[in-house]
Amino acid sequence: MKQNNILNLIMGIILFIIGIALLANPVGGMEVIILILGIIMIAYGVITIISNYSKRTENAGVFGAYTIPVIVAILGILLIVFRGPTAGIVLPLIIGIWMIVNGVISLTTAPNSSLASKILSIINIILGVIVLICMAAGANFLGTLLGIFLIVFGIITIVQWFSGKK
Numbered sequence: 001m002k003q004n005n006i007l008n009l010i011m012g013i014i015l016f017i018i019g020i021a022l023l024a025n026p027v028g029g030m031e032v033i034i035l036i037l038g039i040i041m042i043a044y045g046v047i048t049i050i051s052n053y054s055k056r057t058e059n060a061g062v063f064g065a066y067t068i069p070v071i072v073a074i075l076g077i078l079l080i081v082f083r084g085p086t087a088g089i090v091l092p093l094i095i096g097i098w099m100i101v102n103g104v105i106s107l108t109t110a111p112n113s114s115l116a117s118k119i120l121s122i123i124n125i126i127l128g129v130i131v132l133i134c135m136a137a138g139a140n141f142l143g144t145l146l147g148i149f150l151i152v153f154g155i156i157t158i159v160q161w162f163s164g165k166k
Contacts, residue, residue, distance in 0.1 A: 012157030019150030026143025038079030045073025099128030
């Protein structure tokens with residue numbers, strides 16, 4: 001469990017950094033960021049699946065232990081496959097869906113979690129919906145918006161990591 005928690009912290013920090021990079025160069029940074037994010041998502045999914053399987057984790061059930069990592073790994077593969085001209089559409093679609101699914105699963109698999117975790121999960125869902133709604137905007141606006149959301153998502157992940165340590 002501790003290795004997975006550290007992985008979550010690292011993921012939050014990386015997403016925060018990617019968000020800052022998108023704010024600095026929204027259009028030009030999309031393809032590079034897509035490739036990096038896809039690799040990170042695949043690694044996160046595979047490492048989490050292996051970690052959960054090796055521990056035969058039962059506390060979150062099969063749904064919580066394997067669903068998120070499988071979805072994240074599949075979305076990472078899709079990011080890498082569609083990193084060309086369609087990146088401006090595919091990246092927000094994947095991240096929006098990821099944020100919504102992650103928020104919903106966090107709410108459903110941790111009913112006894114703290115109020116802060118529940119609020120952060122709801123914010124995650126709302127941000128995912130906003131990303132999906134704003135997909136029709138241009139790449140510059142979308143890159144900037146996505147950068148802001150990745151920064152927020154990175155902060156949420158880091159805060160959840162620190163709140164889970166108590």
